[in-house]
Amino acid sequence: MRLISRRSADALTDLWLAGPATLAMLVLIFIPVAIVAMLSFTDYQFGARSFNWIGFDNYLVLITDPQARRAITNTILYAAIVIPFSILFGLLVALGLHGLMQYAPRLSAILRAAYFLPVAATLVAMAVVWQMMLHPNLGLVNQMLGAAGIRGPAWLSDRGLVLYTLAVIGVWQTVGYNMVLFLAGLAAIPQHLYDAAEVDGADRGWERFWTVTWPMLGPTTLFVTVVTATGAFRVFETVATLTRGGPAFASDVLVYAIYREGFVYFKAGYSSAITMVFFAFVLLFTVVKFRFMEKRVHYR
Amino acid sequence: MRRLLISSLAVLAVAGTAAAEDITLRVHYAIPTIWSDAQTKLAEAFMAENPDVTIVIDGAAEGYEDGVQRILRESVAGNAPDVAYVGLNLWRVLESRGLAQPLDGFIGDEAEFEAKGYTPALRSLGQFNDTQYALGTSASTLVIYVNPDLVEQAGGSMDDFPTDFDGIIELAAQIDALSPTIDGIWTQRHDWRFQSFLGAYGGRPMTPDESDITFDDEAGIAAATLYQRFAQEAGMQSYNEGNARQAFPAGTLGIMIESSSLLNRFLEGADGRFEVVVKPLPIMAEPEDVYFPTGGSALVMLTDDEAKQEAAWRYMMFATGPEGAKIIVENTGFAPTNALVIEDETYLADFYAENPMHRPAHEQVARFAGPWYAFPGPEGVAVTDLIAAAMVEVSDGGADPEETVKELAETLRDRLGMR
Numbered sequence: 001m002r003l004i005s006r007r008s009a010d011a012l013t014d015l016w017l018a019g020p021a022t023l024a025m026l027v028l029i030f031i032p033v034a035i036v037a038m039l040s041f042t043d044y045q046f047g048a049r050s051f052n053w054i055g056f057d058n059y060l061v062l063i064t065d066p067q068a069r070r071a072i073t074n075t076i077l078y079a080a081i082v083i084p085f086s087i088l089f090g091l092l093v094a095l096g097l098h099g100l101m102q103y104a105p106r107l108s109a110i111l112r113a114a115y116f117l118p119v120a121a122t123l124v125a126m127a128v129v130w131q132m133m134l135h136p137n138l139g140l141v142n143q144m145l146g147a148a149g150i151r152g153p154a155w156l157s158d159r160g161l162v163l164y165t166l167a168v169i170g171v172w173q174t175v176g177y178n179m180v181l182f183l184a185g186l187a188a189i190p191q192h193l194y195d196a197a198e199v200d201g202a203d204r205g206w207e208r209f210w211t212v213t214w215p216m217l218g219p220t221t222l223f224v225t226v227v228t229a230t231g232a233f234r235v236f237e238t239v240a241t242l243t244r245g246g247p248a249f250a251s252d253v254l255v256y257a258i259y260r261e262g263f264v265y266f267k268a269g270y271s272s273a274i275t276m277v278f279f280a281f282v283l284l285f286t287v288v289k290f291r292f293m294e295k296r297v298h299y300r
Numbered sequence: 301m302r303r304l305l306i307s308s309l310a311v312l313a314v315a316g317t318a319a320a321e322d323i324t325l326r327v328h329y330a331i332p333t334i335w336s337d338a339q340t341k342l343a344e345a346f347m348a349e350n351p352d353v354t355i356v357i358d359g360a361a362e363g364y365e366d367g368v369q370r371i372l373r374e375s376v377a378g379n380a381p382d383v384a385y386v387g388l389n390l391w392r393v394l395e396s397r398g399l400a401q402p403l404d405g406f407i408g409d410e411a412e413f414e415a416k417g418y419t420p421a422l423r424s425l426g427q428f429n430d431t432q433y434a435l436g437t438s439a440s441t442l443v444i445y446v447n448p449d450l451v452e453q454a455g456g457s458m459d460d461f462p463t464d465f466d467g468i469i470e471l472a473a474q475i476d477a478l479s480p481t482i483d484g485i486w487t488q489r490h491d492w493r494f495q496s497f498l499g500a501y502g503g504r505p506m507t508p509d510e511s512d513i514t515f516d517d518e519a520g521i522a523a524a525t526l527y528q529r530f531a532q533e534a535g536m537q538s539y540n541e542g543n544a545r546q547a548f549p550a551g552t553l554g555i556m557i558e559s560s561s562l563l564n565r566f567l568e569g570a571d572g573r574f575e576v577v578v579k580p581l582p583i584m585a586e587p588e589d590v591y592f593p594t595g596g597s598a599l600v601m602l603t604d605d606e607a608k609q610e611a612a613w614r615y616m617m618f619a620t621g622p623e624g625a626k627i628i629v630e631n632t633g634f635a636p637t638n639a640l641v642i643e644d645e646t647y648l649a650d651f652y653a654e655n656p657m658h659r660p661a662h663e664q665v666a667r668f669a670g671p672w673y674a675f676p677g678p679e680g681v682a683v684t685d686l687i688a689a690a691m692v693e694v695s696d697g698g699a700d701p702e703e704t705v706k707e708l709a710e711t712l713r714d715r716l717g718m719r
Contacts, residue, residue: 045678047372047397135543137481137552151480157540159696247489247538248692249685263369265682266393 033279040272046262051269058273068274070249071257074163078253079232081167082174086228087221089171090178095213097179098186112183116176123173127241130169131156156242159250166238166251173238174231178224185220189213226289230282254278323611324354328381330367330597332360334561335385338631345627346618353611364597368393371602375399382603383612388425388596389492391434392674393681400600403432406613417622417640421669425637426598434598435620438634439665440561441592442496444468444579447570450475450482450554464582465526468555472534475554484534486544487557489527489691491684492672495593497523502585505673512718516709522584524694524701531695538696549573557581559595560661564633567657578657580664591670596634622647633658635665642666679715686711 004012040058044051062068093115100108118126133140134155142152155165193212197203202211236255239245245252245260252260254274262271329339343355361367364387371394374380386394394400403426407413414420418435426434448458454474462468468485476484487493495505503519506512515523530536539547545562547553549569566576583590599616603609618624625636626647633655641647642662652659675683690708693699713719 043678045397046369047376047393047399049398131542132546135546136537136539137483137547138550146481154538154543157538157543159538159692243540246540246688246692247696248689261682264365265679266372267678267682 036272036275039269040276042269044269044272046266046268054269058270059277061270062273062277067249067252068257071252071254071274074250074252075233075235075254078163078167078170078235079229081164082170082232082235083225083229085167086171086174086178086232087224089175090224091182091217091221093175093179094182094186095209098183112179115179118173119176119180123237124241126173127238130238131242134165157247159247162243162247162251166235166242169238169242170232170235174228178228181220181224181227182217185217186213189216222289226286229285229289233278233282233285254281322352322354323608324356325383325603325608325611325615326356326358326381327615328358328361328367328371328384330361330364330385330387332362334632334634336360338628341627341631342619342624345623346615349618350611350614353615355615364390371399372397375602380602382601382605382608383615384600384602385437385597386434386600388434388436388439388594388598389672389674391426391598391600392428392676394600394602395428395433396676399602400433401602401604401609403435403601403613403616406609407432416617417638417643418620419639422637422639424671425594425669426600427671434600435616436594436596436598436637437620437624438596438628438632439637439669440559440595440634441661441664441669442493442557442581443560443563443661443664444581445548445556445558445562445566446577446579447548447551447554447574448577449551449574450478454478454554458577461579462582465529465584468582469529469534472530472536472555476535481552483537483547483553485530485536485555485557486539486547486553487527487530487536488541488544489688489695491687492559492593492595493557494523494527494687494691495673496581497526499591499593499668499670500581500584502589506675510676513709513712513716516706519585520705520709521702524691524705527691527695528698528701532698536695538692549576560664561595561632561634563657563661576657578660580660583668590668592664592668593672594665594669595672596637629658629662635662637665637669639666675712675716677716679717683712683715686715 039051041053041055042051043054043057097108097112097115100111132138134142136142136152136154136157139152139155141155145152153161156162189212193216194208197208197212202208234255235253236259239251239253239256240259243251245256255278258271258274258278261267261274327339327343329335339357339360343357347353347355358381361370367384368386368390371380371384371386375397380399384394391400422436423432425436425439426432446458446461451458451461451471454471454477456471456474462471472484474484475482498505498515498519501519501522503515503517503523505515507514514520527536544553544556545558545565548556548558549566551570551573560578563576563578570576581592599619601609601612601616603612619628620638622638622640622644625638625641628634629636629641629648630651635658636642636648674680687708690699690704694701694704
């Protein structure tokens with residue numbers, strides 16, 4: 001005799017299988033986001049015993065405050081440099097290493113490890129190395145420039161330069177990761193497509209790339225773009241360890257502003273408002289990417 | 301390791317014999333690289349004198365900001381430490397949230413308290429609205445670090461090192477001209493440094509009741525002008541803190557105006573290259589108007605349990621008293637806050653004999669220590685970064701010091717609600 005119907009048994013099984021993960025997601029993601037959303041409408045100070053509802057004031061400040069606008073434009077500028085360059089260099093390095101694999105597999109493997117090193121290394125430790133290399137007087141970079149008779153700039157403390165320096169470090173940091181993804185994409189392209197292209201007259205390198213390689217890398221490129229972009233918008237560690245947003249907010253970016261307002265200035269309410277804006281940014285970006293680009297890159 | 305083992309055994313033994321009366325105090329501190337030895341020794345020495353109290357030291361916070369964040373988090377969760385060493389500019393964060401306990405009830409008679417070495421200058425570091433919330437435990441002020449080799453190469457002499465900023469800027473310019481890879485002078489564009497220069501000219505950042513900004517006067521303009529002159533006349537580069545702290549011990553920076561707490565680090569870093577010399581900051585106004593904001597740490601009481609408060613007060617008096625001060629000075633290099641330690645040579649004579657360069661720094665603290673003003677209200681910490689940014693405008697951007705300072709003061713009045 002059955003205690004419960006087949007259907008409810010199935011439902012229970014589903015619940016049992018999906019329940020724990022759903023619960024974890026609720027507790028660890030959705031509820032915190034809801035709390036942050038709620039806090040963004042208050043003037044809550046970190047550690048305070050009470051708070052007031054202040055409506056959209058935090059968001060108004062975010063729009064009007066020059067410091068906040070600066071963080072937003074800096075983030076966009078940073079992403080606008082890091083996204084295209086790290087994808088381009090990632091692709092170039094992958095193509096080069098893929099070609100090299102044919103006649104010097106050992107060297108190719110060594111180079112691949114070298115390019116991947118920045119991804120595997122702890123960024124905070126790497127930041128110390130960058131700090132030393134880019135020291136205006138004692139650093140390797142400026143000493144080499146000095147030997148060539150050029151007086152190198154203060155890479156990390158010149159207001160006009162600091163964001164570009166950080167962007168270059170950002171590119172350095174992501175190229176290796178993108179390279180690995182592109183290499184996997186390249187390895188998955190069937191040789192017969194190249195053979196077919198050759199029969200059709202596309203036998204020069206550029207033609208082969210344009211008619212076979214690039215279209216076949218479409219799904220990989222989409223994935224790389226999404227990963228690179230969300231990574232670029234989330235830039236934090238290099239800013240926190242190398243410049244702390246300075247000098248004079250010249251390298252302030254969104255995530256660092258969240259940290260600074262919340263944990264240095266103790267303005268948890270305002271910090272939550274920035275978090276919500278940042279959240280919307282990333283969400284919008286991801287949705288746009290998948291809605292509009294997904295259709296154009298899959299062939300099967 | 302062995303010491304740790306012995307002390308923990310001692311703790312166990314004490315806990316075993318006097319279990320009923322035992323009070324356990326949790327102590328929080330920050331910056332273990334400077335403080336860890338001093339904290340262990342303070343706890344051991346205190347427990348030796350007070351067998352009924354057990355000191356448990358929390359894992360140290362990386363820096364003062366981290367430390368305050370952690371205390372706030374813990375207090376939200378209901379397990380804040382009982383006593384905490386916090387940054388002298390940060391205890392107000394705890395006071396404004398009602399976490400730091402007022403100490404006046406414990407102090408009792410003021411004259412008697414002062415006789416124990418707690419001078420008005422020392423007490424001012426932890427006072428707000430005539431109420432004592434914190435007791436200074438270690439102090440640092442802005443001092444001048446000099447590389448005498450570079451001074452001599454530039455044709456100057458350490459015997460008549462300039463005692464005013466004009467002379468220092470002139471000397472720095474000569475050092476800067478030595479070579480493109482050698483810099484004359486550097487100081488940080490930063491709230492505390494700005495307040496120090498302001499104090500050197502006899503100015504104050506705010507009125508005593510904190511109802512208005514007062515640095516948009518002659519003294520404030522003079523302080524901002526210094527930044528501009530350092531950059532324009534003496535070639536000060538826009539280094540960040542890390543760059544400059546590497547450059548000075550490496551011997552490529554002639555004069556560095558920095559916190560006295562860095563002395564040990566510079567002495568070690570420059571060891572074998574050159575002899576670091578410490579000079580006091582120039583006094584640019586009547587000495588009685590001059591003060592230097594004091595960095596360092598203060599003890600606050602966080603527990604509201606009466607039995608624990610009594611023990612916490614004993615611990616605080618021990619750590620800020622002459623014995624505690626001796627331990628702190630010898631192990632951290634910070635200047636002492638307790639006047640008895642400075643007046644009575646028996647406490648630190650040996651230390652000064654071995655570490656002569658600490659003396660000028662400590663004397664400056666003893667003579668001119670004053671509070672490091674924390675701006676009131678929710679925007680209090682945020683505006684300090686605006687001050688720093690304004691000094692960057694003045695030095696790198698060539699903005700007019702007078703205009704910049706006046707504009708900055710107006711911005712601060714807006715942000716701090718002083719209208």
